[in-house]
Structure formats: structure tokens, C-alpha cells
Amino acid sequence: MITDWHEYRLINGAITSLMNDREESGLKRVVRHVFDSGGKRIRPITLILASELFGGDADECTDAALAIELIHSASLIHDDILDAGLVRRGVPSVYKQFGLAAAILCGDFLISKSIELISKYDQVVIQDFGRAGMSMSEGEAIDVASNDAEFSEGDYFKCISKKTASLFAASACMGSRISGASAESVYQCAEFGMHLGMAYQIVDDILEYKELQHDKKSENTAVTLPHIIPNSDALDISIREVRHHVDCSKRIMESFDGSDARNKLLKIVDYMTFDLIGDVDARIV
Numbered sequence: 494m495i496t497d498w499h500e501y502r503l504i505n506g507a508i509t510s511l512m513n514d515r516e517e518s519g520l521k522r523v524v525r526h527v528f529d530s531g532g533k534r535i536r537p538i539t540l541i542l543a544s545e546l547f548g549g550d551a552d553e554c555t556d557a558a559l560a561i562e563l564i565h566s567a568s569l570i571h572d573d574i575l576d577a578g579l580v581r582r583g584v585p586s587v588y589k590q591f592g593l594a595a596a597i598l599c600g601d602f603l604i605s606k607s608i609e610l611i612s613k614y615d616q617v618v619i620q621d622f623g624r625a626g627m628s629m630s631e632g633e634a635i636d637v638a639s640n641d642a643e644f645s646e647g648d649y650f651k652c653i654s655k656k657t658a659s660l661f662a663a664s665a666c667m668g669s670r671i672s673g674a675s676a677e678s679v680y681q682c683a684e685f686g687m688h689l690g691m692a693y694q695i696v697d698d699i700l701e702y703k704e705l706q707h708d709k710k711s712e713n714t715a716v717t718l719p720h721i722i723p724n725s726d727a728l729d730i731s732i733r734e735v736r737h738h739v740d741c742s743k744r745i746m747e748s749f750d751g752s753d754a755r756n757k758l759l760k761i762v763d764y765m766t767f768d769l770i771g772d773v774d775a776r777i778v
Contacts, residue, residue, distance in 0.1 A: 495533070495764060498757065500541040503551055504534050507559045511606070523591050523599045527566050530582040535765060536660055537562045539689075540668035542761075543682050545754040549672025557614055557671060560607040560622065561664050567603040568629050568660075570596050575637055576715070618667050625663035632656025639716040649718050650691075658690025665689075678749075685745040685758070692738035693765040699731050700769070739766050 495501055508528050515521045537558035544554045572578065573586040574596050580586060588596040604626075611622045632655030635648065665686035669679045695718060702719035718734065719727040742762050749755050 495535075495538070495761070498538070500538045500545075500551060500757070501534055503541065503555055504537045504558050504562060507555050508562070511559065519595070520598060520602060523587060523595050524602065526584075526590060527570070527587060527599065527603075530584045532562075532566070532582060533765075534562060535761060536565055536664045539661065539686065539758065539761060540664040542754045542758050543665040543668030543686075544672040545668075546682075546749060546752060546758070547669055547672040547674040547678065549668070554668055554671045556610040557618065557622075557667055558664075560610040561660065561667070563603040563607040563610070564622075564626055564629075565660060567600040567607070568633070570600040570603070572633065574600075575633065614667075614671065618670050621663050621667050621670065625659045628655040628659035632659065636715050644716045644721065646718065646721055649716070649721060653691060653694040654687065657694040658687045661690030661693070662686035681745050681748065685742050688738040688742035688745070689762055689765060692735050692742065692762070693769075695731055695735050695738070696766050696769050699728065699735075702727065702731075735766055739763075 512521070512525055512528065515524070540558045540561055541551050541554055545551060569581060570587050573581055573588045574593065577588070578586040579589045584590075586596075587599055591599075607622075611619055632652050635652040636656055639648070639652065662683045663686070666679055666683035669682040674682070698717035698719060701714075702717065719731050722730050739762055743759060746755055746758050746762070
């Protein structure tokens with residue numbers, strides 16, 4: 494179980510420390526709601542494991558991993574504002590529970606704290622982080638516009654590569670950079686994260702298409718791959734895309750020397766794709 498991993502406990506401990514260091518306030522109650530609702534912590538765990546893959550020290554990249562989790566959480570809060578999200582991770586969204594102003598301010602706080610955390614690292618790591626944040630915003634803008642005009646498969650893939658996969662790519666890229674990996678290895682890690690993020694988002698969209706995404710609910714829904722493809726082929730083509738990205742991510746990771754970190758990263762690929770879908774459709778297993 495991922496929750497038993499040292500890397501999972503490390504990032505959860507960092508979140509607990511962050512909360513304990515804040516004075517009691519209305520904003521702290523909102524932030525606590527965000528983290529009490531759970532989360533897989535896959536992006537920060539990926540960063541830590543990518544560092545360990547090349548002999549890095551997990552403690553040295555904990556602040557970067559926490560920065561990744563904070564900006565991810567902020568993006569979910571802002572996503573719920575844009576989509577009028579009602580439920581997130583099985584509980585009322587920040588927007589629903591506390592209102593628009595509190596949601597905006599909570600997102601602003603998390604982004605600002607993430608910048609403080611990442612500022613201790615080398616410039617190239619900070620640039621990776623900043624570019625991921627910009628890509629996420631660009632992807633969100635594409636997503637918001639998806640219902641206003643004709644939205645093609647190409648538009649969809651561009652959207653999810655920026656909105657979702659960019660942060661997975663940055664996580665793996667940043668972790669490898671912090672450990673001092675070679676330029677080629679850093680590039681490979683970024684590609685691994687990109688394919689993982691693409692596969693995960695398509696899986697998430699399949700679950701929503703099959704109306705099995707019970708821990709998330711919004712008044713407004715985006716156009717996704719299963720909606721673009723003719724109905725009879727929607728699931729088959731979507732699953733084929735998942736397989737492609739899963740195969741690519743695993744092929745990249747298997748090119749590295751065997752280690753506990755590599756094995757865990759391979760497990761994450763399955764956990765975020767095939768394990769999430771489970772028995773939704775027998776064609777994926």
C-alpha cells in the first residue's frame with residue numbers, strides 16, 4: 494500500500510508541520526479542510542522517488558515535494574470555483590463549504606507558500622516549478638473554453654497535457670534534478686511524468702464518463718475524450734490511449750537500474766491507471 498511507504502509518511506508529516514506552524518484563523522480552518530479531505534499525494538511522492546532513483550536524500554527534497562502538493566491543491570480549489578464544484582474527494586469543496594472569497598484566498602495562500610518553499614532550490618528547479626504552474630493555468634483556460642466552441646481530440650490532448658500532466662512531469666523532473674541526475678535522465682523522468690499524467694487524466698475522464706466518479710461533483714462539466722469520440726468507440730479508444738501512455742511510462746522507468754525507488758514508481762503507474770479503473774470495463778485488464 495502506498496500509504497505504508499516512507500515517502501507518503503514524509504509528505505504527510507510535512508503537511509502536518511505546515512498546519513501546526515500556522516496561528517489559528519479563519520484561513521487556517523479552510524486550509525485544514527483541504528488537507529483533512531485526503532488525497533493520494535502521488536505528485537509529491539513521485540518527486541521524492543525520482544530523487545531517490547538517483548541516490549538523492551528524501552529529506553532534501555521534502556520542501557519541493559510539499560510545494561508540488563500545495564500548488565496542486567490550489568489548482569483544485571480554483572478548478573472548483575470555475576466549474577462550480579460541489580464535492581471534492583467526497584466532501585464539500587472549499588468553494589461550496591466556505592464561499593468564493595475564502596476559496597480564492599486559500600488558493601492564493603497555498604500558491605504563495607509553495608513559492609516560499611521552492612525558493613531554496615537551484616534556479617533551474619524553480620523554473621521547472623514556475624513553468625508547470627503556467628502550463629496548468631493555460632490548460633485550465635483551454636478546459637474552460639471547451640464548451641464554447643468545437644473541441645477536437647487535439648484540443649483535448651493539449652488541454653490535459655498542460656492542465657494535468659505538466660505537474661506530474663515537473664514532479665519527476667524536479668526530483669531528478671535535485672538529486673544531481675544527468676541531463677538525459679532528467680529529460681527521461683520528465684517524459685515519464687508526462688505519460689503518467691496523461692494516462693491518469695484519461696482514466697479519470699473514463700470514470701466520469703461511466704458515472705462512477707462519486708467523490709467529485711460539479712455543476713459544470715468539461716468536454717473530455719469519451720465525449721468527443723463517437724459513442725460506440727469512446728471507451729475502446731480511450732482505453733487504447735491509456736495503454737499507450739502506460740506502456741511509454743513503464744518503458745522509460747524500466748530503462749533505469751533496478752531499485753526500490755524504480756519499483757515504487759512502476760507501482761504508481763498501475764495504481765493511477767489500471768487499479769483506479771478496476772472492474773469498470775474488463776477490456777482494460
